[in-house]
Amino acid sequence: MIVLRIAGFDGLYGQDSYEYLRYANAIQEYVTDGVHPGNYFWPVLYPVLGGFLGFLFGSTAFALQFISCLSFSVACVYILKTIRLLYPNAQHRFLYVLIFATFCPFVLKMGLIVMSDALTLVFVVLAFYFFFKSYQKNTNLAPIFIFATCALMTRYASLFITFPVIVYALYLVWKRKQFVQLLMAILGSFIVSIPFIIFQWGALFEATSNPFLQTWSIRNFFKSSFTTGDGTTRYSFPNLIYTLYVFFHPGFIFLGSILSVIAIRNYKLLLVFHQKILLICSGLYILFLAGIPFQNPRIIGLVFPLILILLFPAFVRLIQFKYTRQLFISIGIFFVALQIFFFSITFKQIFERTRIEKELATMIQPYEGKTLYSFDVDLAMKGRGLNFDFKNMFLERYENFQRNDLILFDPARYQTQWNDKNPMLNWEFISQNYQLKVLETHSEGWKLYQIQSKK
Numbered sequence: 001m002i003v004l005r006i007a008g009f010d011g012l013y014g015q016d017s018y019e020y021l022r023y024a025n026a027i028q029e030y031v032t033d034g035v036h037p038g039n040y041f042w043p044v045l046y047p048v049l050g051g052f053l054g055f056l057f058g059s060t061a062f063a064l065q066f067i068s069c070l071s072f073s074v075a076c077v078y079i080l081k082t083i084r085l086l087y088p089n090a091q092h093r094f095l096y097v098l099i100f101a102t103f104c105p106f107v108l109k110m111g112l113i114v115m116s117d118a119l120t121l122v123f124v125v126l127a128f129y130f131f132f133k134s135y136q137k138n139t140n141l142a143p144i145f146i147f148a149t150c151a152l153m154t155r156y157a158s159l160f161i162t163f164p165v166i167v168y169a170l171y172l173v174w175k176r177k178q179f180v181q182l183l184m185a186i187l188g189s190f191i192v193s194i195p196f197i198i199f200q201w202g203a204l205f206e207a208t209s210n211p212f213l214q215t216w217s218i219r220n221f222f223k224s225s226f227t228t229g230d231g232t233t234r235y236s237f238p239n240l241i242y243t244l245y246v247f248f249h250p251g252f253i254f255l256g257s258i259l260s261v262i263a264i265r266n267y268k269l270l271l272v273f274h275q276k277i278l279l280i281c282s283g284l285y286i287l288f289l290a291g292i293p294f295q296n297p298r299i300i301g302l303v304f305p306l307i308l309i310l311l312f313p314a315f316v317r318l319i320q321f322k323y324t325r326q327l328f329i330s331i332g333i334f335f336v337a338l339q340i341f342f343f344s345i346t347f348k349q350i351f352e353r354t355r356i357e358k359e360l361a362t363m364i365q366p367y368e369g370k371t372l373y374s375f376d377v378d379l380a381m382k383g384r385g386l387n388f389d390f391k392n393m394f395l396e397r398y399e400n401f402q403r404n405d406l407i408l409f410d411p412a413r414y415q416t417q418w419n420d421k422n423p424m425l426n427w428e429f430i431s432q433n434y435q436l437k438v439l440e441t442h443s444e445g446w447k448l449y450q451i452q453s454k455k
Contacts, residue, residue: 011065072111
């Protein structure tokens with residue numbers, strides 16, 4: 001994280017990052033000035049923590065990235081602790097987590113960007129660790145419910161991962177007659193939910209209005225092209241195949257295909273209690289994602305720790321092969337180097353996007369104080385502190401433009417996905433009805449236009 005910040009990467013990437021940053025800053029204003037930040041589309045725990053930690057660091061953006069970094073680190077530790085708990089006599093547990101969790105390209109990326117992914121991940125891992133610990137050692141059940149609630153308050157979709165263990169934990173409460181622990185869980189979960197109640201009181205059930213949930217369908221399992229409010233997107237594989245990437249994609253686990261075959265051939269290993277729980281929870285979440293009309297490895301990644309724990313016995317079997325044992329150290333070094341290579345490939349796009357957003361901010365800074373129509377990068381320009389009257393070309397159709405208004409747009413970039421949608425419809429209206437002057441041009445295609453007059 002420190003090395004990347006020196007290189008110019010501050011963790012802010014894409015619209016979601018800047019929206020988390022905006023709301024975290026709004027929470028800080030609420031604390032200092034009493035101005036309510038308004039309802040929020042996503043769960044609020046991540047920006048709440050970022051806002052409060054931002055007071056300590058003096059930078060909300062740094063605080064949010066630090067939370068992701070710390071969450072990723074703790075998640076790796078507790079993946080290892082879970083494997084040690086479930087397989088106390090197995091060898092090479094640390095190496096397995098080092099290679100396939102710490103250096104996992106997609107998961108490591110979560111720990112370096114301003115997103116709620118890593119924070120959700122650590123809460124999911126903690127919920128499962130305390131579940132298995134309580135099942136095996138009869139320890140307190142309350143942490144299971146509390147961390148599952150934390151995960152839900154960070155990412156609603158996590159409920160589809162933790163729901164089976166919540167149900168089984170309730171069964172254990174009844175079986176053990178541990179009702180005091182249940183009361184502790186209810187109290188802890190309520191405390192965790194307080195920020196949600198404060199900031200979402202006016203829209204407590206808004207999560208159920210998510211358009212992706214409303215368009216969930218089994219038919220989406222077999223589709224690879226979707227038209228939604230976010231435009232038209234086409235993918236290489238149907239949703240059901242894509243959601244299985246978590247088992248074999250190099251961005252997750254490049255040995256996954258081999259380990260999956262070994263696991264299936266030794267299927268009896270999958271019939272023990274903890275393996276069945278991992279399969280049920282992973283399967284429920286994968287089926288949920290397969291019905292949603294979009295694909296994103298960030299969202300699949302939430303279930304990856306479960307897959308990693310599930311495949312560990314297969315890794316042990318693989319290491320027991322004669323030639324593998326003889327070249328163990330060399331193979332370990334090679335695997336780490338390979339993971340770093342895969343990470344550099346997947347992270348390059350994010351690093352380049354951040355670089356471009358910074359360059360665009362520098363490019364348009366001399367024109368501050370005017371009305372700026374834009375799309376996609378407008379939140380980045382806001383988040384980087386530029387002073388414009390921002391008009392988002394996605395949110396509505398505009399028809400009345402004034403002389404000297406500015407447009408920051410790249411029509412070639414959006415003409416396929418956003419065809420017949422507000423961003424392109426707004427652009428087509430502007431280009432057909434107004435004389436435009438190009439003030440600045442970015443090497444990646446964005447141009448800053450100024451309205452000269454009506455045609």
